[in-house]
Amino acid sequence: MSQVERAAEAEQTQTKYLGFWIYLMTDCILFASVFATYIVLRENTFGGPGGGELFDMPFVLIQTLLLLTSSFVCGLALLAARAHKKAAVIGWLIATFIFGAAFLVLELSEFIKLIGEGHGWQASAFLSSFFTLVGLHGAHIAVGLLWLVVIVWQIVHLGFTAGTTRRLTLFSLFWHFLDVIWICIFTIVYLMGVL
Numbered sequence: 218m219s220q221v222e223r224a225a226e227a228e229q230t231q232t233k234y235l236g237f238w239i240y241l242m243t244d245c246i247l248f249a250s251v252f253a254t255y256i257v258l259r260e261n262t263f264g265g266p267g268g269g270e271l272f273d274m275p276f277v278l279i280q281t282l283l284l285l286t287s288s289f290v291c292g293l294a295l296l297a298a299r300a301h302k303k304a305a306v307i308g309w310l311i312a313t314f315i316f317g318a319a320f321l322v323l324e325l326s327e328f329i330k331l332i333g334e335g336h337g338w339q340a341s342a343f344l345s346s347f348f349t350l351v352g353l354h355g356a357h358i359a360v361g362l363l364w365l366v367v368i369v370w371q372i373v374h375l376g377f378t379a380g381t382t383r384r385l386t387l388f389s390l391f392w393h394f395l396d397v398i399w400i401c402i403f404t405i406v407y408l409m410g411v412l
Contacts, residue, residue: 277407287316
């Protein structure tokens with residue numbers, strides 16, 4: 218590969234990273250809009266229960282620990298990838314998937330429980346905004362889990378190429394971003410909801 222080709226490839230890689238950062242910033246705007254909507258509507262319970270009556274904080278704390286642990290092991294996968302330890306990368310990514318999937322199952326079970334008790338998204342503006350915000354985060358987690366399956370498949374079949382390493386790095390950024398969003402949800406929705 219000539220020096221010109223390497224320079225063009227490096228520029229193309231930097232453009233992909235920039236494009237992904239732009240995507241993350243647009244996602245920040247999306248979440249900021251939904252957070253603002255939730256904050257405006259959180260007191261509009263239509264005579265029904267608010268967060269203090271509905272939220273089970275020990276349950277939410279377990280969710281939080283699962284997601285934070287998934288982010289930690291995702292970071293370990295990235296470190297193992299930089300050391301070209303294929304088995305370790307796959308193992309850490311499988312652990313990331315398991316913790317992320319467990320988080321998503323708990324989130325869905327919370328939704329099912331609330332809906333089963335008659336506290337669905339249509340019951341009040343507060344619940345509409347709650348389901349929208351937390352559900353949007355859950356949808357991102359689901360997409361991330363699918364992305365993770367594709368990355369594991371690529372690493373198993375293609376090994377460590379520039380493309381697979383770049384995709385793993387971008388996935389890691391995305392996954393850590395979702396952790397930051399969850400910490401905001403945990404604080405603004407759950408903690409402030411029970412105080």
